[in-house]
Amino acid sequence: MPSSLHVIGHQQPDTDTICSALAYARLKQAQGVDATPARAGEVNPETQFVLDRWDTESPSLLDDAAGEQLILVDHNEYSQAVSGAHDATIVEVVDHHRIGDIETSDPIYFRNEPVGSTATILTQLYEEANKTIDAQTAGLLLSGLLSDTVVLRSPTTTDQDRSIADHLADIAGVDIEKYGKELLQQKSKIGEKSPREMVLSDFKEFEFESHQVGIGQVETVEPEVVLEQREAVLAAMDDVATERNYTVFLLLVTDLLKEESTALIAGTQIDTVEDGLDTTFTEQEAFLPGVMSRKKQVVPPLEDAFN
Template structure:
């Protein structure tokens, strides 16, 4: 946003008037959206995640694609509708794709993501994509000024598995040891959120961007039992090494869903 010279958009108020037309972008599940989504009139959904519990009273525009980033789909919409993409918009779109796909390291990456980035780079006037991606990751990795509660919610979603509510957070960083060194603070934040939101379990993954490795923080016995069974891993010092299974969308959530479905 700073490089594009743009300010962060204002957050929507907690409650909008019932019947307000809304578009859902990069999500579609009610527990990940605004509190009174069911009172809204959803007219558009553009997403690259699984289809959740969304229901509507009338036909709406849906655009789901199994790509690495919703910005890939948004760029397609620009092009299909012959809308001009200026430099700043191109910069934001390409930044989102590089971030979401970990510069194509994520298993969610598709050829569409790569081709869209190649299309956007000259418009965004990015000469060295490797250098620019590393700048993004360095900024994402600078967490010293954040509280552990803030870090927990940087990329956090809730899911329902077998009628159980679980929280799953992720942080992607060049410096996983810095976050792991604050593990006790993280435990406190996770305990607080588990109680506050009445969760069955809460999980938090520290993703090493360089080594492409997932170190999952295991809060208690409930989480330990489920993760050991779902991923066939051991837990040591309250950390489960999930190896290269770094994608919440493609690796973590599907494995948990399969476990709960088979154990039901």
Template sequence: MKLHPLFLCLALASTGAAAFDLNEPENNDTSNLVWTGHLSPDTDTVTSAIIAAYIYGGTPVVPEAINPESQFVLEYCKATTPAQMADFSQKMVGLVDFNQKTQLQKSIKESSIVAIVDHHAIGGNPVNMKQVATIDIRPWGSAATILADRAEQMDIELPEYIACTTLGGILSDTLVLQSPITTEYDRHYAEELASEAGIDDIEAFGQKMLEAKSDLSHVSAADILTMDYKNFKFAGKKVGIGVAETLTAHQLLDRRDEFVAAMKAYKQRQGLDHLFFSVTDTKNKRANLLWIDSADSKVAEVAFKAKPTNGWLVLEGVTSRKRQIGPAIQKAVESLN
């Protein structure tokens, strides 16, 4: 079965150069190409870089250290961890799983970007490219799903370990296909990739991933805050949103004072206008949102029309930063400025 998706695929062309070809990889010079995702890399970012490099050539890399869930997936799938790259200045770069300048590793020159494969909205501060670039953005649950579709459409057979890691990317971003961002394409390719990877029980694999992500007892509040963290620019304001997805939310909720201290220090150090942190309870499908001052409190009140209880704002049925938390905060910030 081949799916024929509706998606946004833009080729931005300039005189005298050819766009990176996402359909005919043999047309591309990939000798100096790396594929990378956003800062604070998550499992979708890491695994999307791996499959993109396999399909198109080049090398998968990460801009920062990977998190425990991603490490579990790579070990489970018997895949090599992409190297952490500090200096991208001499590289051609393909971006996966993001398009925002605020999430770009500082040494990446926008003039070096040749392609973007992403599933996020083009928000307030996207990368600004004057050169030829090819962009594939679709409203699916993960960038890994988009790349799995590209592999299928080009009749590229994935090795077992890449089918496995790509499945991990899909399950991570869709909370094992339970998040509101999950689409029919995510479910379809999850089934296909599981078959190719020899994984009989998707739910069991996903549960192991959630367990790996949940064990944060040995991690400092400051590190948890930025482990799955993104910067945004809304209405000219610098906004940070961190998320910790866990099956054992109570362990983190009991550490509220630690998170408040870490957030105060981080907000001041980064010069943020607003900072929010969610302990997302994946077992009970709810977000527990935290902020630290009156400016952020006003945004949260407008965004969610609710008041905190015991220091946390409990949002039932909210699990997605991409689809639920981020858009609500963006709308509130824009309405207040």
């Protein structure tokens, strides 16, 4: 039986990864390619709000990708990919993160740009293919873009993101600030989760030299909801770090209104993290003024520190 072609994002999927899978699968279908959107985990409250708002079904859950064909969106590292990715055929990658460890036996289409979201790149791909973006797809792409750039406030935001956001908002018929505030409110529903669900809801695993490092992030307008459960959250982080043999598990609790983060940490080599982030942890906690982006402000200095 021939393998299927799945467009899929990373584990612990966020809004950009889900919306990108949906939008790129639609573009592929418009180009005559039999591609299906898929997801590598459960959707979070913000993403479910987006799917409901734009009357779109969630991509189907792919538990094991072994033997399948994959188009990876919003990631390009095996540690973040769907189970079985090592035994799948990766035929394309569209991403906006650092270049990771994905390997292929044949040349593939690999699009990676230093922009604020994968949705930004996909909008360009629609334009390059001369394919029309309908209002629903524009709403999905705009949602992914605004979510990943924290409504264009993240330091990862580029002029390209801003221009494309305006274009998508016009097609979708929404006001960026008004709709963005609705997305921010949905992010704050993290407080409804258990401590373990909180720390793993927006989570990525990295390999720095021989060190396995987990970095989670909670973006919210109510950081106190998370920090009031500090001890339970740290206990959950300790459990995950032990189970997965992480050198370090770092959690960013990001205040979207004040544009700053509080970092909680578990594991060993805390001093390495302190050196990388130029901070000091007291009782497993540190304040990181101005830090909002894991991708731009946390991962690069930590990679340098561990290497």
